[in-house]
Amino acid sequence: MTEKLVQELNDLELKILSLKKENSELKKINKYLENSLSIKEDKFIQKEKLYKEIEEQNRRLKVVNALSGSEEYKKVMKLQMNRLIKEMDICISDLKGF
Template identity: 40%
Template sequence: MNGLSELIDSLEIKFFKLNQKLIKLERRNTELLEKIKESEYIQTRQSNEIATLRSQLDDLKMVNSLLGSEENKRETKLKINSLIREIDYCIAQLSD
C-alpha cells in the first residue's frame, strides 16, 4: 500500500505542476492575444496615416507643378486631362 500511496502522491504533484503550467500558458496566451490586437490596431492606424500622407504628397506635387515646378508637370497634365474627360462625360450625361 505504501507504494500505491507514493504513486498517488507523485501523480498529485505532477497534476499540480501540469495545472500550474496550464494556467501560466493560458495567461501567456491571453497576453499574446492582447499584443496581437494592439499590433493590428497600430498597423491599421499606420496604414490610414500612410494613405493620408500619400494623398497629401500627391496634392503637394500637383500644387508644385501648377506653380511652375518641372518635376511633376507630366503627372499634373495627366491629372488635368483626366479631370477634363470626367467633366466632358458629365456634360454629355446631362445633355442626354
C-alpha cells in the same frame, strides 16, 4: 505493493497539480500576448491610415505643383492624366458590355 501504488498516485497527483499550475501560467501569458498583439495591430492600423493620408497629400501636392506650371511636375501631371484617362476608358468599356 499498496504502498507503491499509493506513492505512484501521490506522484501522479503532484504532476497533475504542477501541470495545472503551468497551464494557468501559460493561459495568463497567452492572454497578455493576445492583448499586446491587439494593441500593436491597432497602432499598425493607425499608422497605415496616417501613411495613406500622407501619401494622398503628397500626390495632391504634386498635382497642384504640376497645375501651377512647375516644370518639375509636368511629367507627373501627364502620367496622372494618362492614368485617369485609362481608368475612364476601362469604365466606358465595362459600361458598353452591359
